[in-house]
Amino acid sequence: MRLALAQLNPLVGDLSGNTRSILKACEHAEAGKADLLLTPELSLWGYPPRDLLLQPERLHQQQSVLDQICRELDSLHSDLTVLVGAAIAIEDDRQPGLHNTIVQVTRSGWQPVAHKQLLPNYDVFDERRYFRPGDGSSSLVLSNGLRLGLTICEDLWVDTELQRERLSGPDPVAALIDDVPDLLINLAASPFDASKPSLRRQLAARAALRLNCPIVYLNQVGGNDELIFDGGSFLLDHKGDCLLQMPYCQEWFEIWDSKPSHQPALSMPPPDTRDLLFRTLVLGVRDYSSKCGFQKALLGLSGGIDSALVAVIATAALGPDAITTLLMPSPWSSNGSIEDATSLANRLGIASQTVPIASLMQSFGSSLAPALDGEPQGVTAENLQSRIRGTLLMAVANQQGQLLLTTGNKSELAVGYCTLYGDMNGGLAVIGDLYKTTVFALCDWLDSDDSSCCRADFGLLHQGELVGEAIRTKPPSAELRPDQKDSDSLPDYGELDALLRLLIEERRTGEALVAAGFAPELVERVETMLRRAEFKRRQSPPLLKVSPQAFGTGWRLPIAAA
Incomplete structure (x- = not known):
């Protein structure tokens, strides 16, 4: 199989413009004789679309652009299969009324083939405001007989030994074991922080070992308001060794051929954290x-x-x-x-x-x-x-x-x-x-x-x-x-920052910090300054989030509080 990966930089809400980017990737995939083209999570919308998902006219437009992709593939006489990220309406009157979905698009039509099962609702994420979780494993069998296991972003984050937070809910990777997939696909929109590149690779490697098959991790790239998506998509073999690494922080298109059957593993040292930051x-x-x-x-x-x-x-x-x-x-x-x-x-x-x-x-x-x-x-x-x-x-x-x-x-x-x-x-x-x-x-x-x-x-x-x-x-x-x-006004920055990291990113209490050896008067002083400055932070301009906990949409403390 020849697999095309499009690491795209969408504009949130620009369904027409994002469709043009997908169609351009289709042309490259067709020229490269690819069988399957992958695009990131919610690639038609850009991530996160937030309350744009509540506008009925945009959902109607989504139908039109999916039809457009079908027509363009037909005009190319292409047998290419394209997987795009979309928000698909659920046919009942309950809210939320959408699924975060992977849609299969061919020249003959389009259909949903996988719904996201684990919906993040922590830090900057609020997917349960818009989406309902999918139910059950999702596999897709291509015309050549290859079986694909399909997951979306958080569906891969199911290893409690590795990750900081594990959402309650099913294990979408485990649910695919009985399907015996030939390839696991994860379409993602995962924003940057310094720990993410290594952690994504470890989670993907564990999934590859559990399913005994290669895995493709395809991530969105680009800045959308405070969030920055670093790309860095990759492909691992069934042992978790890297076969393909795409660049960080830039749009990229790549075709990977599963033949010859033995693909030599790449030596991929982790990126320099300062360079990537x-x-x-x-x-x-x-x-x-x-x-x-x-x-x-x-x-x-x-x-x-x-x-x-x-x-x-x-x-x-x-x-x-x-x-x-x-x-x-x-x-x-x-x-x-x-x-x-x-x-x-x-x-x-x-x-x-x-x-x-x-x-x-x-x-x-x-x-x-x-x-x-x-x-x-x-x-x-x-x-x-x-x-x-x-x-x-x-x-x-x-x-x-x-x-x-x-x-x-x-x-x-x-x-x-x-x-x-x-x-x-x-x-x-x-x-x-x-x-x-x-x-x-x-x-x-x-x-x-x-x-x-x-x-x-x-x-x-x-x-x-x-x-x-x-x-x-x-x-x-x-x-x-x-x-x-x-x-004159602040503690030494080395000491101050060490305290702030524990208070902000780990939500440690003052009592715990004193027990850990920090001076009580220093802890009380810094805690007080942090609490009293909340009204200023509420009026600050948007910032670029690069840490696990930033003073942005994921920081939701009250101003008037004890």
């Missing part, structure tokens, strides 16, 4: 910009490490000609920070403009003096600087039609070390799911020889350090008052 963030910025209709982006450049990393990611995503930076020095901005910001812009080849804010600070201060019985002081004065900068950035972005990128990190967002309507202004929080220590580690890697191939792939051709040692080694500071350091 950078590529994922670049993909997230590129797709969020293009899918939302932006061609250019703007950010404030301070000379600090956070804005430096965002500038590098944005340049890699959109190209230097599409990036503008604003330097907005105050009387408290150090000469070193201004020089560092300017030097970074020059290394990246991006435009930079300087708009000093000292006169605006004076004007705001004198205007507020009557209402405050004196000029703003303390945190009020510091926040006012941030809000002046946020207003300037929004004005420039509005005037020039740019996407404003915020530059705050996850550590700051966690403890509220950020200003509403100030540095939180923007359309996308690029590194809002990166702890400060991860920001430093990623910048260190970018300035090392290990990143040379990745930098070259994105046209970051400056010789030598990109971020720069001066930026990487200076003590973090918001520079909102003389000689200010982050350490």
